[in-house]
Amino acid sequence: MAISTSETSAVPPNQWWRGLILVLLATLFLSIQNVLVRIVQYNGKYPLKILGGLIPSTVYVEADPTNPLQVPLLVLLVRIAFVVPLLWSVLPVLRPGAGEQAISVLRGYNPRLLIKVIAAGVLLFLSQTGTYLAVSIVGPATALTVFFIYPVITTLLAWKLFGDRPSWKQWVAIGLIIGGCTWVLFSTIPGAKFSSDLVGVIAAAFAGIVFALEGIIAQSCFNKINPATFTGLIFTVEFVVLLIVCVAFIHIHLSQGLIVMGLLLCFATLLGYLFNNFGIKSIGAASTAIIGSSGPAVTAILAVLILNDKTPSWEAIILVTVGVVLMNLEKINKKPVVVTEE
Numbered sequence: 119m120a121i122s123t124s125e126t127s128a129v130p131p132n133q134w135w136r137g138l139i140l141v142l143l144a145t146l147f148l149s150i151q152n153v154l155v156r157i158v159q160y161n162g163k164y165p166l167k168i169l170g171g172l173i174p175s176t177v178y179v180e181a182d183p184t185n186p187l188q189v190p191l192l193v194l195l196v197r198i199a200f201v202v203p204l205l206w207s208v209l210p211v212l213r214p215g216a217g218e219q220a221i222s223v224l225r226g227y228n229p230r231l232l233i234k235v236i237a238a239g240v241l242l243f244l245s246q247t248g249t250y251l252a253v254s255i256v257g258p259a260t261a262l263t264v265f266f267i268y269p270v271i272t273t274l275l276a277w278k279l280f281g282d283r284p285s286w287k288q289w290v291a292i293g294l295i296i297g298g299c300t301w302v303l304f305s306t307i308p309g310a311k312f313s314s315d316l317v318g319v320i321a322a323a324f325a326g327i328v329f330a331l332e333g334i335i336a337q338s339c340f341n342k343i344n345p346a347t348f349t350g351l352i353f354t355v356e357f358v359v360l361l362i363v364c365v366a367f368i369h370i371h372l373s374q375g376l377i378v379m380g381l382l383l384c385f386a387t388l389l390g391y392l393f394n395n396f397g398i399k400s401i402g403a404a405s406t407a408i409i410g411s412s413g414p415a416v417t418a419i420l421a422v423l424i425l426n427d428k429t430p431s432w433e434a435i436i437l438v439t440v441g442v443v444l445m446n447l448e449k450i451n452k453k454p455v456v457v458t459e460e
Contacts, residue, residue, distance in 0.1 A: 137400030141409040144393035149417040151386035152258035153424055158379040159189050159254040167426055178376045188368045190250035195360045196372070196380030201387055202357045205350050208388070212395070213346040220347050231342050234335050238348075239355020241332040243363075246356070248325030255318030257427045259418035259435070263302050264322035266414055266438050269445045270295050271330035279334065287448040294441030299323070301434035349391075407449070411442040 158178045160166045166175035182188040209216040226232050252261035270292045276282040284292070303319055332352070339348055364370055397406045414435050421427035 133400050137397045137406070138409065140393045140400060141397035141406050144390045144397055145410050145413055145416050147386045147393065148390035149258075149262075149413060149420050151383055151390060152253060152262055152417050153420050154379065154383050154386060155193065155250055155253045156258050156421070156425060156427065158193050158376065158383070159250065161189065161254075169424055176375060178373060178379055180371070182369070185368060187247065187251065190247055190254055191360065191364055191368055192370065193376070193380070193383075194246055194250055195357075195364050195370075196376055197383040197387070198353065198357045198360055200381050200384035202350075202353055204384060204388060205353055208392075209346055209350050213344055216344060216347045216350060219344060220351055223343060223347070223351060228342065231339060234339050235343075235348065235351045236355055238332045238335045238339070239352040240359055241328050241335070242352050243356040243359045245325045245329040245332060248321045248328065252318045252322035252325060255321065256315055257421060257425075259414070259421045259427060260302060261318065261322040261325075262417045263414040263435055263438050264299050264319055265326040265329070266442055267295060267299050267323055268326035268330040268333070269442055271327050272333050273445065275330060275334050276337075285448055288445055291441045291445040291448065294437050294444065298434045298437030298439075298441060301431060301437060305431045305434060407446040408443055411439055411446055415439050 157166060157168065157175065160175060161177060161179075161181040168175055179189045179192055206217070223232055223235060249261060249265060252264070255261075273282075273284050273288055273292065277284055336345070336348060336352075343351075394406060394410065397409075418432075418435050
């Protein structure tokens with residue numbers, strides 16, 4: 119989810135440590151969300167060993183061999199069904215006037231803005247569907263590492279659309295991220311499972327590319343709409359699209375366990391975003407983004423500790439993480455591009 123950058127020039131030590139803890143908590147909860155997605159979508163022949171077998175695993179959604187998207191779509195639908203109402207109950211408190219602004223947008227006072235909001239919501243749906251599919255196939259560590267190709271796409275699109283030419287440091291970062299993703303591609307596809315794992319890696323890359331497109335649209339909207347309102351609207355659009363797709367194309371069977379897992383996913387998502395926003399308020403968006411760049415590494419560590427899951431080589435994770443950190447460090451020294459709507 120795109121956020122606007124604002125920095126604090128001098129942050130008191132106590133505020134810095136508070137912000138650091140908040141952003142680390144945000145990264146932790148968002149990484150836990152990815153692990154939960156793996157657990158709730160698991161349909162393997164053998165039980166998933168959660169914490170070395172201390173917690174028994176179960177099948178929350180029966181897989182349909184003819185429709186590989188059924189499980190990801192249904193899990194995503196249950197999660198978003200909890201996220202949207204909770205998000206709109208929190209937004210007016212965090213951002214007074216968010217509800218009124220959302221109503222104005224939906225009434226079409228600015229048709230171009232409304233179209234952009236709808237497009238961003240559809241892209242968010244495609245991105246999260248691709249992410250969930252990738253997690254179900256190659257696991258959260260591999261999926262999230264490849265997903266983080268999105269800063270490369272965002273930087274290149276910003277250059278093409280807004281004239282924001284990358285610096286040499288950003289080109290180095292782009293090389294590191296692409297190198298890490300390529301390393302993942304060749305290190306996680308053994309011969310016997312080539313086709314299956316390849317689909318997962320492609321799904322993760324697709325999710326990252328589409329997420330970058332959503333971020334570019336968001337960047338072009340923030341001079342017309344509050345980012346918090348924009349977030350609520352695109353999640354709402356995603357929910358509507360999910361309902362239409364799920365009713366039309368998949369068999370919906372809701373078990374009690376799936377509903378509970380959907381609620382846990384919802385809380386992990388909201389807590390991650392809330393802690394992230396409070397962290398931005400304390401130490402600035404750039405510092406928050408740099409710390410949050412540890413997402414792939416944290417996800418990989420949790421996947422190993424909790425699920426004993428397969429991971430790409432740690433070299434690939436380090437390459438991607440260093441690349442994203444370098445990309446965000448360079449953004450601190452560059453003036454943000456102001457996007458005006460024609």
